[in-house]
Amino acid sequence: MTLAAAAHTFAAFPSINPFAGMRPIMTVDRRLAAEAKAWPFKEAQDLAKRLDGKLPAKGYVLFETGYGPSGLPHIGTFGEVARTTMVRRAFEQLTGMPTKLIAFSDDMDGLRKVPDNIPNQELVRGALGKPLTAVPDPFGTHASFGAHNNARLRAFLDAFGFDYEFRSATDCYRAGAFDDALRRVLERYDEIMKVMLPTLGEERQKTYSPILPVSPSTGRVLQVPILSYDAAAATIVFQDEDGTTVEQPVTGGRAKLQWKADWAMRWVALDVDYEMYGKDLIPSAELSGKIARILGGRQPNGFAYELFLDAEGQKISKSKGNGLSIEDWLRYGSPESLSLFMFQQPKRAKRLYFDVIPRAVDDYYAHLRGFHAADEPAKTLENPAWHIHGGNPPAGEPPVGFSMLLNLASACNAEDKSVLWGFITRYAPEATPETQPDLDRLVGYAVNYYQDFVKPQKRYKLPDAAERAAIEALAARLGDLPADATAEAIQDEVYEVGKAHGFENLRAWFKLLYEVLLGQEQGPRMGSFIQLYGRPETIRLIEDALAGKFATA
Template identity: 60%
Template sequence: MSSSPLSGLEERARAARSWPFEQARNLLTHLAKSRVPDPREAHEAIALLNAGDIDGAWNRFPALNRPVVFETGYGPSGLPHMGTFGEVARTTMVRNAFRALTGDRWATRLITVSDDMDGLRKVPDGVPNPEMLAEDLGKPLTVVRDPFGTHDSFGAHNNARLRAFLDSFGFDYEFLSATEAYRSGRFDATLLTLLERFDQIQDIMLPTLGPDRRATYSPFLPISPSTGRVLQVPTLERNVSKGTIVFEDEDGTRVETPVTGGRVKLQWKPDWAMRWTALGVDYEMSGKDLIDSVKVSSRVCRALGGTPPEGFNFEMFLDEAGQKISKSKGNGLTMEEWLRYGAPESLSWYMFQSPKSAKKLHFDVIPRATDDYLQFLAAYPTQEPDKQIDNAVWHIHGGAPPETTSPATFGLLLNLVGVANAADKAALWAYFGKYLPGATAETEPLLDRLMGYALNYYEDFVRPTKVFRTPTDKEKVALLDLAERLRALPADTTDGELIQTEVYAVGKAHEFEPLRAWFGALYEVLLGQSQGPRFGSFAAIYGLEPTIRLIEDGAAGRLVGT
């Protein structure tokens, strides 16, 4: 059916099974159904799009050929956090998959909206000048004074932090301030439609509310002309022809105000629906906790004459005890904390994996996430193209992963830091200078970054938990045998596989059953932990002679208490 042959990338994208491509294909069907109103014609459009005939679909149905809009939202009452990163990262993955699926011929936009017209509900913890914020409670965040003294408002301050945050990860997005959109008139047409269909919106919203809230609820939140606060008050009168509502101000006076020009904002569920309609949003994902909210906002969107976007609900993160992460409880892992101990790529890998499954978000997931990322990156060049496109690193790096990976795992670096008692990168590079002659921070930038993360992680989490033990008689004999076998190797050996062969041979010669009990002994006696890196690789980097001394110290019990 296609009018022109598909590119290799498009062919692979059509067959790809990873979740961003599933979402991209769902979006393609959504576009046909939402932009081609006749069901029979929509079915024809879907057939053309599924066959890869984008040009044919556009020629047959010109309404299809306008940019595809992705959206994410941000509440600027606090700093950007893990959820902010996850939502933008995952949406970007779907956007990149859509580009591949359509041969990058379909224009796309990612709009990140800051809900900065919301009223400040409480004074956040840990900010300067809290008394100033307390005086501004209830006012739009873009009116609340900036306690840091760096921007025109608290909202502007946090918006700047958001943009710097997203820019640091290289995201391609358009920033939209809700305040600017309301005040500029960008939302006016949809706000007037909502005023006209006020009763329909109320019929949708009121059944979702408790009796007390239902009695005073209005989708419109007027800005008080006397105090500047965002008011949750009933709408007393509506004048559709004038585009106004009447409400009672805080001083008891009745005020008539336009619903346009930023003089009112909307309650959040109608606001969400209004944005979808006004901006023509085609795709937005959200957390599982917002499933009911998506349903309600979708009904409001339809009442406004819009089409709810395609999307899916991702699972929430859990803390170490399996409890839902809560910003107010502070029981999660912050962005700053992850980026102190792990590379941004490892965080993107964690966000990519199983977004519909609840995952623990705690410090102990960082080493595994880092090494899993490195494993996928190392595998990428050896895979067939149809496998590469489903590899997580294809999505993490927008289809262009780095050509090289780190020569050492994060787990190995952690052990090298401990055994070498390294205090800085220079100490670690001294070992790698022998293992990888000519290697420097410039030639191995990923390894250099990982060293910094490993130093931080070891000091804060590994060192306090190390417990060395003395070997059993059987283990002691095996350790001394291993030392002798390694001493028989050439002193300048850096062949990790050769060393690993000797380690295996000792374990078998001394009849460790299962063999993993031998490796467990190596880790517990020599490294003070229950698990460790591939021992041959570790010894190759640490050096043969220092490894032999370490083994002899462990066999003699001299590491206990260190």
């Protein structure tokens, strides 16, 4: 997906996002919140303990997420902001303290390479090394490439209904918001170097400086040694690209910090209380924590989440492109199901691939059902639905589950939503796309998933004589059932036919039905499926399958 196309994708999200109206409507007993064991509440409890019940002098508790705007927001961006939002909501319920979430863009970093998926690459190539906010916008829509990508980030976060304040590193540096902290870096320069140098290779040690000057001649962010510095004057001396020796202030956006020092400085300057990061950044967070203490501050409470794995169990890599994009997920599953995936076991490495989506969609509705059925308030705080919806999950659920819709799509080879709706309205006459918008979304997801993943893999089996006799007997039994037969009654008939035809292991009987009728090894509870699909239609499906109209093996 190109950066320009992403704007249209993100714009389609607002009406279906789970984070709209971020502030929780339902208030819980703080005693229950203090005892809740769901991980967002455990994180909130740890943060409350760190603060010792006292509101920070700034007047709020600050949560932060960071973003590198050299490319599009991605599924990891969603995961980090969604999880942080879950902890924030739990903390508010636990303490009643006001909070803020800052989405911080590291847009003063120098552009290291030209992205492959942008137009006008030569325009950008001529600005390599400059801060992203000084690189021309290859799309021609914003003042800079950094501004363009920041706008995409905000559109992305807004589309999902996140409540946040956007901060730009460039703005903070240039407006002087970091000046005091930068002066402190110079005052404690040698201490910071003692922390950083042992972590670097021998050659890098010779040129390393936590401070990166911005060249007054080219505007590039320079990776050069600092020849000397004056802490009292807040100036540094370095060799510019043209070979001249330059002395200039570190304040006012004329220098920035290397990222580990920058991370620490930001924690101190903004007084950040909580920030998440991937497991791969644990060593960096530890180093930044040491630097934060040197600067007179402290490392915020943190949460190191595990990274995602691809279909083969390998770590997802942007360069390999072996991951699942957020656009991919939202073609086949709801934002709520994606939020559930992010909620579940964040400290365990999980496969993030297409085949996890159907279960996540159905599991979401199972949790929603469990939330409203809970007989004790404490149980609701452990339910993922509480955290997905900020304590106020919607009532009700679609009359047909996602897995059943997938099987229905498979049985009727659905090309569009209208085919499935024809069966649904007969099964649930009161349901329409207008009265059941959630169900209509699921129908669309099911058609997309069936067409892209199920249909290409269908392999129908042609039964042998004994198997054929059993399936013919099932068709006859279905024809004899009364018109108002329940799903349970139909299921019982399916069981009885399997037993009568020698299937001691009924799993083998159902597997046979799935392979012959649906072209797949796994499938639905047959009684419910037949009731939804229709007994006459199922009998016709059996007749076509036995006639060899589908068989591929």
